[in-house]
Amino acid sequence: MLQSQLFTKTKKEAPKGEEAVNAQLLIRAGFIDKLIAGVYTFLPLGMRVMKKIENIIREEMVNIGGQEILMPVLQPKLNWETTGRWGTYDALFRFTSHYSENEYALGPTHEEIISPLAKNFILSYKDLPVYVFQIQNKFRDEKRVKSGLLRGREFFMKDLYSFHADEKDLDEYYEKAKQAYFNVFNRAGIGDSTFLTFASGGSFSKYSHEFQTLSEAGEDKIYVCEKCRVAVNKEIIEEQSVCPECGNKNLKEEKGIEVGNIFKLKTKYSTPFNLKYKDEKGVEKEVVMGCYGIGLSRLMGSIVEVGHDEKGIIWPESVAPFKVHLICLGEKNKAKCDKLYKTLSTYGRSTEGRQKAGIEVLYDDRKEASAGEKFADADLIGIPYRLVISEKTGGKVEIKKRNEGKARLVDEGELLNLLIN
Numbered sequence: 001m002l003q004s005q006l007f008t009k010t011k012k013e014a015p016k017g018e019e020a021v022n023a024q025l026l027i028r029a030g031f032i033d034k035l036i037a038g039v040y041t042f043l044p045l046g047m048r049v050m051k052k053i054e055n056i057i058r059e060e061m062v063n064i065g066g067q068e069i070l071m072p073v074l075q076p077k078l079n080w081e082t083t084g085r086w087g088t089y090d091a092l093f094r095f096t097s098h099y100s101e102n103e104y105a106l107g108p109t110h111e112e113i114i115s116p117l118a119k120n121f122i123l124s125y126k127d128l129p130v131y132v133f134q135i136q137n138k139f140r141d142e143k144r145v146k147s148g149l150l151r152g153r154e155f156f157m158k159d160l161y162s163f164h165a166d167e168k169d170l171d172e173y174y175e176k177a178k179q180a181y182f183n184v185f186n187r188a189g190i191g192d193s194t195f196l197t198f199a200s201g202g203s204f205s206k207y208s209h210e211f212q213t214l215s216e217a218g219e220d221k222i223y224v225c226e227k228c229r230v231a232v233n234k235e236i237i238e239e240q241s242v243c244p245e246c247g248n249k250n251l252k253e254e255k256g257i258e259v260g261n262i263f264k265l266k267t268k269y270s271t272p273f274n275l276k277y278k279d280e281k282g283v284e285k286e287v288v289m290g291c292y293g294i295g296l297s298r299l300m301g302s303i304v305e306v307g308h309d310e311k312g313i314i315w316p317e318s319v320a321p322f323k324v325h326l327i328c329l330g331e332k333n334k335a336k337c338d339k340l341y342k343t344l345s346t347y348g349r350s351t352e353g354r355q356k357a358g359i360e361v362l363y364d365d366r367k368e369a370s371a372g373e374k375f376a377d378a379d380l381i382g383i384p385y386r387l388v389i390s391e392k393t394g395g396k397v398e399i400k401k402r403n404e405g406k407a408r409l410v411d412e413g414e415l416l417n418l419l420i421n
């Protein structure tokens with residue numbers, strides 16, 4: 001991608017009233033734009049990151065048997081009345097049609113839609129277990145929205161729902177889902193700072209689990225057991241002030257961002273929607289359910305909260321908008337830069353294979369920008385490898401990693417080796 005053609009430009013200042021580091025950096029660098037508090041546009045750079053996060057999550061969900069669907073955002077009141085949540089779910093956006101008396105909600109979560117939907121297809125024990133998920137915008141009328149992408153009123157979520165014949169089967173799947181969640185956060189580059197956190201299971205289970213990423217920006221207080229690498233949240237510490245795994249009393253208070261949540265719903269939603277199946281003997285039984293959420297936009301914000309310095313964002317390679325930021329200094333070097341851009345972006349591509357990816361390069365070909373501006377933008381945007389061609393680099397290319405201080409000169413062969421391995 002040529003930077004001169006990019007839809008966005010970087011900004012020196014973040015908008016007034018935007019306090020969160022993730023939003024300040026993402027807005028200044030041109031990943032997102034704020035429409036109103038808690039509502040953001042995802043710009044080309046932001047979409048590239050979001051798609052990578054989405055693909056990681058999708059792969060891990062498919063890997064545990066998830067089948068992707070897309071349910072409506074616009075939902076009738078009746079479904080929410082069936083569970084009694086129309087009046088009690090505070091963050092529910094509700095409104096009335098202008099043409100009729102009909103009332104609707106914008107989906108903040110989809111138990112009210114998936115449970116009656118599943119009734120169409122789950123009839124007998126032979127139809128179980130089954131797992132479906134979606135990746136979609138969710139809407140919540142959140143009271144406080146000062147944390148940028150960490151708490152939106154419109155945000156992206158992956159929600160997976162599992163359906164089982166009995167609790168034992170749910171328990172087994174729950175452990176698989178837990179592992180898939182670890183995989184997601186490891187692959188997204190925040191595995192080291194993300195803790196499995198015991199949370200209340202509501203009236204149906206002893207515990208649920210959150211995945212909490214340690215960060216000063218976190219809105220939640222968690223209590224970490226350094227022996228087991230797990231944590232408990234506030235609800236649990238009030239009930240039992242020890243680690244649920246090893247009984248350790250010395251739990252360390254930290255701030256965390258809840259990037260994911262897994263929950264054994266059991267029959268909480270099957271009961272009101274009368275979701276039942278016939279077992280081997282033809283006896284009707286209630287379907288047992290689990291739900292599993294990850295906030296994709298919150299995850300993107302968390303990655304920035306964990307990975308940045310005073311100059312800008314430091315993306316993990318797996319979710320970076322591009323792998324390489326190629327900076328061309330001086331019009332005289334343009335031909336050399338163009339050639340390297342072509343070599344990298346078509347690397348490994350066969351002549352007819354137009355689909356093959358090559359190396360993803362953002363090429364700063366801007367004529368009007370100074371060297372200083374180009375370097376500052378590269379640090380702000382945070383692409384993992386910065387390459388420079390200038391008067392000084394001669395026949396070589398300067399390479400520097402965003403998270404390292406020193407640059408070095410390499411020839412093209414060495415460069416390709418570094419980027420491919």
Ligand code: ATP
Pocket residue numbers: 109140142149150151152153155156157258259260261293294295296297298299
């Ligand atoms: P919180 O306690 O932070 O309000 P929650 O427990 O209500 O979140 P869930 O209903 O479990 O959240 O939603 C699943 C996931 O969706 C959360 O783990 C989080 O990653 C994400 N999420 C929830 N609310 C928001 C929001 N307002 N903005 C962005 N992501 C969110």
Ligand code: MG
Pocket residue numbers: 258261
């Ligand atoms: Mg929560």
